[in-house]
Amino acid sequence: MSSPEPNAPSLRAAWAALAILCAAYLLSVFDRQIISLVIGEIKRDLSLDDFQSSLVLGSAFAVTYILFGLPSGYLVDRFGSRRVIMTGVAIWSFSSAATAFVDSFWGVMLCRAGVGMGEAALMPAAYSLIAGTFPRHRVGLAMSIFVFGAPVGAGLSLLIGGPALDFALRVGPVHVALAGTIHPWQMVMISTAVPGVLLIALASRLPGRVALAAATSPATVAAITPDAAPQPDAGHFRTHLWLYLRIFLGYGLGGLVGATTSLWAPQYMIRSLHWSATDVGLVYGTINLVGASGIHLVTGVVLDMLAKRGSTNAPVSVYLAMVVLGLPFSFLLFSTASSVLFVVALIAVSMLVKPSMAFGSLAVQSITPSSLRGRAAGGYSTAVALLAYGTGPALVGYLTEHVFRDGAKLGAALTIVLTSANLLVLVLLLSLLRPIARHALSVPRHEG
Template sequence: MQIADAGRQVGAGMLDTNQSAVIERPYPRLPYAYFSVGLLMLAYVFAFVDRMALSLVVDPIRSDLGLNDTQVSALAGLAFVVCYVLFSFPFGRWVDHHARPPALTLGVSIWSVAMVACGLATNFWQLFVGRMFVGVGEAAVNPVAYSTIPDTFPPHRRGLAMAIFASGSMIGGGLGVYLGSLLLEWAARTQPVLPLVGQLAPWQILFIGLGLPGLLVALLVHFTLRDPPRRAALAAPATSRDVAAYFGEHRRLFTLMFLGFAGFAISNYAFTVWGPTYFMRVHHFSIAEVGILMGGGFAIFGSGGAIAGGLWADRVQKAGHREAPIRVALHIAWIQFPFFLGAYLCPQPMLAVALFCGGMFCASMIGGVQGAMVQVLTPNRMRGQAGAIYLTVVNVLGLGLAPIATAAMTDYVFGGPAEIGKSLAATSAVALALASLLIVLGMKQAKQRAEAVLDA
């Protein structure tokens, strides 16, 4: 990246109004552009394969380690999200200042090794530390993608590109549940003995078996992913002070938008963490049946929803609405609500499955627009750090709050494990209502900011 010797733009207002800061450079050729976003998606797939593993083995871990639902939720949420949030900032600064592929290579390597360590854990605190390092590694993925994709695709193609990347979470979630259920059944049936460590519980085999392949992804990223030229070629990378000044100037907008989008994360993480357990406890599905439901649901309805959301946002963008991702997100909140409410409260298993799949499709649309939302509101040279701030908010409130809040309502409000459906319904209802309200309050200001931001 070329940096002007004449000095650095510091003022928050100059960050998005100085037209000389942008050089028209050709974007990478479309075949390689789609290969690169496919590689980013693959990394995201493995991130969610590993992230979903815990939801399959809630009850076995509770039994083997003597835990309650609140402690399991701490493993799923708190242990992961603390490090995910803390390390998203150094990774965000890295991708704004330096080459981006090495950050992703390091991140994938860390979380893959940490998954293996989770499989070797024999008590709560060892598993807690392992989950923390999974969070450290996965903190790299979104900042790299949020910074790389705008430099790889022109504005009218970014919605679809972000949707392809985001679909990795749905595909990964589906594969994690489906392959995980197969691996659990195999481990329970064969009781394999591993070299050096001996015989392990099936849930430990699950973590090891899902973690090791990630090291191959790290090698693929290292050898094939190229760093695209930065679009804002004359602009120096944004310092932390620049980012703080920009967010301070537009603090009302970002507070409303980031908290609003966190509402989607709360609802989505509630069903991601507790959805499999809900169908096993309430509708008496087996692990294999849950694997088919969640695996097929995420892979088909989840990825389809993400792509549909991105295409929808691109269509609205072409119609002249620069704030398209935010406008589309508001409608996504409205259409997913009745599906999830019905799924969680329906006493008929097959109807609950149908409603759940419909809700999953609608909810997954947000994956195709959330990254684009950050991009339309922030200048190119600070999108890595802006993405880190966004991820901090949505993951602290989403992954940090949703699993524990849902479990706490199950344990202390609704009367015990069999009432998990009521807890999920309450979590989604409150989260989506708040998301809608906050986005409506910030829509006018979002439109003005999106039209002001440089986006070459």
């Protein structure tokens, strides 16, 4: 049986560390998503337009998240995961809470940029720590458990944030000595600092710098420390540039559909369907918690089954089928006036189109030599973040503010962006079916 390095923590300590990492990922997505509930209140109090609101929702976060991703990886190698995670949590928690104390568009943008900078530290630190504390035969399971923090965090941010906002709205503005008048949305943002303080205390119990597990697979080692692995001819990327670009664009646009839906759907439900924040949290939070987690497990089983049968393009063919099924729902989602049809379409889009990241990652893995997978994964993650958070939400705001010039046209703007993106995804995935099968270096396997 494979085991970690002698200086690595015990398996029990590894599972304890994983629990803390899951809590950190959950909280990071919670703080990232909570803004979608209160952006309407921020827009009103700070006199923002829809385009400015869209930049607050996505672009401000995406830019720093992308810029600080690689430097964070270097800091992990230099100082260890524990220090980097504690610092990252402190930065994003402070920045999220500080949003409550700014009174301008640029102030909110700066705070959201701080959230992106802090959260950029988590992923490289977590991947490094998981690979360094778990033996090979448990790394896949540990990684799968870790990524469940995303749908859980998104779901809880809505389930908790919705009722919290409604409660704060019922209480109304509160006057606090020295701080002045605190509005309901400010109360919600301030409250995000509390779990951050607790998480920093928990993170202090994480292992320090640990070596990669001796039995960790070469692919995992290369993904986390690519510079330490033997380097094949870098011409691989030049030779297959068009193939990589289609993967990045295809799955990145799928991510755009997911992120744009996640960030704008709560405001559409409040603004156009006249739902309360509590109702938004209950419905959309449950969809994230149950639907997103469930589809992850189902698609994992399907991908493993196809891989065992020798399929070399399963990450493309399975996601292509899901997009085809989800396409009519992406058109229906924000064009219907029926709450029932909206919920049905929201479930379909969340389960069929939204989970693009894992499929794209497997597609990249299948055509990339093991010692280049770290750089390929970095390029893929950057492209997805840029399209999903940096572009999608901003396009919606631009359409409502500068094309339609009517905030009531939010549904029309969302329909145009989501349907167009899904059609492009469909075309790109169709163009990938044969090339992925032809250039696959190994049968991609879903570990989880």
